[in-house]
Amino acid sequence: MAMKLTIIGTGGMVPTKKTNPSAFLLEAGGKRILLDCGYGAMRRMAELGIDLQSIDAVCVTHFHGDHAGEAFGLINVRLVDDQHRTFARNGSLQRLRHKHLVMIGPKTLERRFEAWRKIFWLEPNEQYPVAWREGIGTSKIGPISITTFPVAHVPYFDSVGFIITHQGKRLVYTGDIGSSHPFADLVDKLKGVDLLMIEGSWVKHRSPNHFSMAQVEELAQAANVKTVLVVHTNPENRKTVKRYLCGKKQFLFAELGMKVTV
Numbered sequence: 001m002a003m004k005l006t007i008i009g010t011g012g013m014v015p016t017k018k019t020n021p022s023a024f025l026l027e028a029g030g031k032r033i034l035l036d037c038g039y040g041a042m043r044r045m046a047e048l049g050i051d052l053q054s055i056d057a058v059c060v061t062h063f064h065g066d067h068a069g070e071a072f073g074l075i076n077v078r079l080v081d082d083q084h085r086t087f088a089r090n091g092s093l094q095r096l097r098h099k100h101l102v103m104i105g106p107k108t109l110e111r112r113f114e115a116w117r118k119i120f121w122l123e124p125n126e127q128y129p130v131a132w133r134e135g136i137g138t139s140k141i142g143p144i145s146i147t148t149f150p151v152a153h154v155p156y157f158d159s160v161g162f163i164i165t166h167q168g169k170r171l172v173y174t175g176d177i178g179s180s181h182p183f184a185d186l187v188d189k190l191k192g193v194d195l196l197m198i199e200g201s202w203v204k205h206r207s208p209n210h211f212s213m214a215q216v217e218e219l220a221q222a223a224n225v226k227t228v229l230v231v232h233t234n235p236e237n238r239k240t241v242k243r244y245l246c247g248k249k250q251f252l253f254a255e256l257g258m259k260v261t262v
């Protein structure tokens with residue numbers, strides 16, 4: 001079966017009626033994987049009818065709030081939801097069972113969750129059923145393979161991208177990517193991929209922290225990418241980015257709720 005992607009959030013940092021910070025649901029081989037979980041992701045998932053308990057793994061590209069802002073909250077909400085459902089069923093918490101969640105992301109992921117707990121959920125005896133996979137490596141979620149690679153974005157923490165393969169199909173999600181990322185390295189990693197999810201924040205503006213659409217286009221051609229899904233477009237730039245992409249068959253512009261099959 002193919003990989004199915006649902007757009008939960010595709011804007012930049014600021015939520016609007018038509019956009020939400022980054023979050024994408026990938027479904028394949030009976031597994032559900034969340035790619036980024038930015039501000040507002042849980043609300044949007046509820047609106048789309050996606051049960052938070054059905055998620056098997058969360059892949060976090062980096063520690064900006066528009067990508068990771070609700071990743072730790074999701075762990076917490078699932079735990080409390082389990083408690084409530086168990087108590088409603090049994091009148092006690094005696095047979096409480098948590099579903100295992102795999103968290104994949106850059107180094108310091110678990111340490112940041114421990115810091116998050118100190119602010120938002122201090123209950124010290126609760127054991128969170130989480131498997132942490134930090135840094136560069138490959139994880140298997142059922143039949144899906146997820147490989148992380150370093151991405152240049154900002155100098156304050158590590159960022160990673162994800163190469164996801166399933167039944168011979170390949171999807172790459174870069175997250176936010178800066179112009180300082182070595183171009184040849186990306187071309188090498190993206191050769192012939194079926195779907196590239198990459199940010200289109202601006203059309204021409206070159207920022208050290210973000211790619212322009214012109215750079216994305218150059219990259220997609222050099223790496224012979226089959227389809228590019230343009231995500232993370234700031235609300236005020238949606239019209240210009242869409243206009244830029246008009247008639248370009250290799251490109252899709254991500255909209256809330258949209259589904260893409262790989």
Ligand SMILES: [Zn+2]
Nearest residue numbers: 062064153176
């Ligand atoms: Zn960022």
Ligand SMILES: [Zn+2]
Nearest residue numbers: 012064066176
């Ligand atoms: Zn961002």
